[in-house]
Amino acid sequence: MLGSEVTFDVALPKVVWGWLVSTNMWAKSIATGSFLLGLYFIKKYPEKDAFFRKWVPILGLIFIGITLLVTVLDLHHMFRFWKIFVFAHFTSAVTLGAWVVSGFVVVLLISFWSWITGNKKLFDKVMIPGFLLAFFSTIYTAGIMGEATARELWVFPAEMIQMLLSATLAGSAVYLLIMTIYKVEMEEVKRELGYILIGSAFLSGMMYLGEILFARMHSEFSHRAVEILTFGSLAPMFWLGVFLTFIIPTILVGIANEKKKYEYALLGSISALIGLWFVKHSWLLAPQMLPLS
């Protein structure tokens, strides 16, 4: 007897984590990426640190604010979010993330105060804990994905590296954007940001392709999820995201660096930031499109 078909099952596939979660990951990439790259440039070019000492806290607070806002909005009991601190369950990456991001917010507030008061030493004191908190704020989402056993596509081990690359890509893109808009004359820094953006885009794009083409998919479920992502209903969004995040910025920022025409970098940065949201959103949705029974 061949062929079988589920003819009745009330548990229809449904997207539970939607655009609010994608926006959370996207905004967090910008907040942590701008912080990590800001630290790097402050250390490397101490004579030109004023730009980064100003924009590290501003960008960090704006985008971590968006992250926290969408996270709370996504809760079905948004006014109970404080329970994560008083009933903390430390086997959960969600809990660890909440604590780490809270610490990161404190560091950002200190860096903001340091910029307002001109007290550089204050920020210098929190640079090392700030680096650690920004780093772990970036990667904890990979921990959540890893614990989401039911959605096997997210459990790929490369997820953590993808989160870090998203941060460096988004951080470099947002700095290039601001530098071009405000006509900041720091060519060396712009070039380096361009290389970071191209490098992050290339590595991240290669990793996505590698995961799709060569990853060991242990189950039919993850195999189907990748099919939906690459050939199915999510394919237009995913491939548009890949095009906007990895291909367009590489070309435009490459031209900007070669010909010193930084208006190209502006377009490349915008493309990278928009595309990154599409890639993250389609990656988030794909495993949720399948029924689990």
Next chain:
Amino acid sequence: MKLGFLVDLSRCMGCMACAVSCKAENDVPLHSWRLRVKYIDQGEFPEVKRHFVPLRCNHCENAPCERICPVSALHYLPNGIVNVDHNRCIGCASCMMACPYNAIYIDPITNSADKCTYCAHRIEVGMMPACVVACPTHANIFGDLDDPESEISKYLKEHKDIMVRKPELNTKPKHFYVRGSTVDLDPLSSERPEGYTLFTEVKFLDHIGGH
């Protein structure tokens, strides 16, 4: 004491008495289910067979929902039940992302995560879960897995064809099925790619069946 559940699929006739009694007992809102019965049709006319599979929380010993819950709203009771504290739940839906059995839902009235608790409130006063009482064919067998004299322990000892859903995930479910097949418990498993990557040719295994 470690409580467990077993369904003898050869006895299930798909009457849904378990699903209805569960909804009535636990005030499960419309469009939400703690227990549902899935239908799977197999074969080609006139050689067609319908399978019924009651699905509920598996009360895993290694429960991904308990691990991911940030506030311990999902927690173990000493008898092995994975219980839910509705007042603590923040509604992040992480448990829904972690449960491989689609057993958890967000209650639209309380806005909290909810699922089968093996009727923990009834067990506390020495009663059986509502679905066990309602089943007309005694397909649902519930009891203490640690007690060798319990009906469920005897069933597990007597039967060689004991199955759990998605054993490869190592969640150690405490919900067993007997006299079932792979098609019943995991329809996607009837089609397996011979290999691992996206572009590997997909082959159908005749002895299991395929979609």
